[in-house]
Amino acid sequence: MKRIFKPGLLIPVAIIVVLAIWPLFSGNSASSREAMFTLIMSMALASSLNIILGYTGYVSFGHIVFFGIGGYAGFWAITEMGWHILPAALLGGLVAALIAWLLGLAVLRLRGAYFALATIGILEAMKALVINLDFLGGPVGMEMHFSEYKRYGGPMESLWMVYWSMVFLAILVVAVSYFVKTSKFGLGLMAIREDEDAAEVMGVITPRAKTWAYVLSAVFPGIIGVLFFFKNGNIEPGDAFRLHFSIEWIVMIMLGGAGTVLGPVLGGGIYQWLRKTLLTSPIFKDYQLVVAGVMLLLIVLFVPTGIIGWVRARSAKLRRIFE
Amino acid sequence: MGNVLFTSAIDGLLIGVIYGLAAMGLTLIFGVMDVINLAHGPLIALGMFGVYLLFTLLGLNPFLAVIIVAGLGLLLGVVIYFVAVNRVIDAPPLSSLLSTFSVNMIIIGIGTAMLSTSSYNVDYSLGTMDLGFFKAPGARIAASLVALLTTALLYLFLYRTRPGKYIRAVANNRISAELMGIPSTRILALAFGIGVMLATVAGGLIATILPINILAGGSYELKSFVIVVLGGLGNPLGALIGGLILGLIEGIVPVFMKTTWVPVIEYVLFVLILLVRPQGILGAKE
Numbered sequence: 114m115k116r117i118f119k120p121g122l123l124i125p126v127a128i129i130v131v132l133a134i135w136p137l138f139s140g141n142s143a144s145s146r147e148a149m150f151t152l153i154m155s156m157a158l159a160s161s162l163n164i165i166l167g168y169t170g171y172v173s174f175g176h177i178v179f180f181g182i183g184g185y186a187g188f189w190a191i192t193e194m195g196w197h198i199l200p201a202a203l204l205g206g207l208v209a210a211l212i213a214w215l216l217g218l219a220v221l222r223l224r225g226a227y228f229a230l231a232t233i234g235i236l237e238a239m240k241a242l243v244i245n246l247d248f249l250g251g252p253v254g255m256e257m258h259f260s261e262y263k264r265y266g267g268p269m270e271s272l273w274m275v276y277w278s279m280v281f282l283a284i285l286v287v288a289v290s291y292f293v294k295t296s297k298f299g300l301g302l303m304a305i306r307e308d309e310d311a312a313e314v315m316g317v318i319t320p321r322a323k324t325w326a327y328v329l330s331a332v333f334p335g336i337i338g339v340l341f342f343f344k345n346g347n348i349e350p351g352d353a354f355r356l357h358f359s360i361e362w363i364v365m366i367m368l369g370g371a372g373t374v375l376g377p378v379l380g381g382g383i384y385q386w387l388r389k390t391l392l393t394s395p396i397f398k399d400y401q402l403v404v405a406g407v408m409l410l411l412i413v414l415f416v417p418t419g420i421i422g423w424v425r426a427r428s429a430k431l432r433r434i435f436e
Numbered sequence: 437m438g439n440v441l442f443t444s445a446i447d448g449l450l451i452g453v454i455y456g457l458a459a460m461g462l463t464l465i466f467g468v469m470d471v472i473n474l475a476h477g478p479l480i481a482l483g484m485f486g487v488y489l490l491f492t493l494l495g496l497n498p499f500l501a502v503i504i505v506a507g508l509g510l511l512l513g514v515v516i517y518f519v520a521v522n523r524v525i526d527a528p529p530l531s532s533l534l535s536t537f538s539v540n541m542i543i544i545g546i547g548t549a550m551l552s553t554s555s556y557n558v559d560y561s562l563g564t565m566d567l568g569f570f571k572a573p574g575a576r577i578a579a580s581l582v583a584l585l586t587t588a589l590l591y592l593f594l595y596r597t598r599p600g601k602y603i604r605a606v607a608n609n610r611i612s613a614e615l616m617g618i619p620s621t622r623i624l625a626l627a628f629g630i631g632v633m634l635a636t637v638a639g640g641l642i643a644t645i646l647p648i649n650i651l652a653g654g655s656y657e658l659k660s661f662v663i664v665v666l667g668g669l670g671n672p673l674g675a676l677i678g679g680l681i682l683g684l685i686e687g688i689v690p691v692f693m694k695t696t697w698v699p700v701i702e703y704v705l706f707v708l709i710l711l712v713r714p715q716g717i718l719g720a721k722e
Contacts, residue, residue: 223711226466227710237703
């Protein structure tokens with residue numbers, strides 16, 4: 114129990130909770146709920162990716178593949194099998210985890226840039242495959258009938274239900290991220306990041322540790338994919354497997370600090386907030402991609418450890434508070 | 437059937453040479469400095485629009501325009517190297533992947549704001565070449581020939597000139613090359629510039645035969661990844677052969693099944709080769 118009441122875990126959870134209840138107090142609750150959904154979803158996705166990317170040092174460039182696979186599995190269960198959203202979401206996570214496990218056994222043998230390339234290849238292969246699968250709707254994807262929402266008491270109620278599920282998941286992801294980081298398992302992962310051969314010599318069973326890290330980082334995007342596409346009402350290959358989105362998650366992680374618990378939460382929040390501000394500003398709305406690109410370049414060149422990494426390197430006191 | 441197969445194969449090979457040229461730019465940069473240039477696609481697109489603008493605004497012959505685009509591409513590559521790559525050249529792979537990706541975002545951002553994502557066309561034709569058993573648009577054949585010529589020039593440069601030999605020395609062992617008095621930073625910048633130049637030339641050649649848009653480079657970037665892995669990362673000649681193989685696949689597969697299966701086959705092949713034979717089918721980089 115002692116591990117739970119540490120600031121390293123409480124701070125990111127508190128950030129998520131404060132953001133999550135914001136729509137209840139703001140005047141326009143529907144629009145602020147949508148904004149917070151995007152924010153909290155980004156935090157959860159970035160934190161999941163951080164387990165394989167930040168802790169283990171394996172750059173999964175095409176990580177959105179699990180978001181898409183989970184989304185498709187859950188969406189199919191809802192529309193074709195008539196499942197309730199919650200078991201469908203779990204199914205999405207399970208399918209994503211299973212595929213991550215199978216893929217992980219193969220591709221985690223690759224290191225460095227080769228692994229990054231392989232994940233891009235897997236993403237594109239999966240996208241091209243789904244386009245050819247007629248039972249998943251092929252290139253146009255699948256749509257959900259509006260009456261589906263009646264089951265949950267109407268569209269309004271379903272949106273709130275998805276919202277609170279998302280908040281719960283985000284807290285769960287952050288907790289998992291924290292417990293991985295402070296566990297012996299996480300120490301093994303970080304040893305792999307620093308020097309995989311040395312870690313192996315020191316007794317870390319690297320193939321097993323890497324595979325579990327990959328599965329852990331895939332299961333949540335799988336679940337989140339189902340929630341996202343259920344809320345969306347339709348799913349198509351272009352949205353489900355967009356390489357650009359998974360690179361955005363990497364930007365969030367880098368912004369906040371790779372390999373930290375708080376970093377992806379902070380980075381996801383700041384990135385989405387900035388994006389929203391840029392999109393609505395008259396000067397920058399056409400150039401938001403340029404601004405994001407320049408920002409990424411500056412971080413990579415000058416603050417490669419991200420905000421939290423930078424703070425931790427400079428203050429011993431804050432190092433004890435921020436994980 | 438035999439005839440259809442033959443024509444599709446030739447068609448595939450003609451475009452395959454250009455794929456190979458684009459991939460050569462990617463593989464040269466990787467071979468010399470272990471950097472995967474994620475701005476490759478947008479740079480191909482810049483080459484396309486360079487030729488398009490020179491052709492429509494100045495009325496220049498597209499094949500002459502390609503030469504100007506090549507020069508601009510070299511310059512741009514050197515600039516990108518010093519801005520985005522030089523600082524992270526010794527950092528872990530994530531840094532250079534992200535810094536080149538940020539260049540990708542900047543180019544695409546400016547490009548979509550100025551040109552939108554709609555399709556453009558270089559309205560240029562060299563008639564149809566008819567060899568009796570085989571017909572192809574003249575521009576397509578000319579583009580393939582230019583691509584082959586560029587490859588030959590690259591090889592002459594790398595093997596017969598002093599800067600070319602410097603590049604190969606730095607690729608082999610940067611520290612030893614520095615000890616021999618080779619200015620490695622400048623050579624790395626030159627190699628990056630040449631890699632970018634090849635990408636823009638390939639883009640320019642594509643513009644003479646196919647419609648273009650600012651995002652079109654993305655699909656050629658992915659093809660370049662597949663080709664580069666087929667031919668072995670860091671091996672320019674392998675890239676040419678990989679390009680021909682990919683072109684053949686794209687030419688022949690649609691004869692037997694739906695075109696939409698082509699990318700499935702390509703990417704599965706890509707991942708399998710990475711897993712089974714990461715040094716590529718032609719062997720390791722030197």
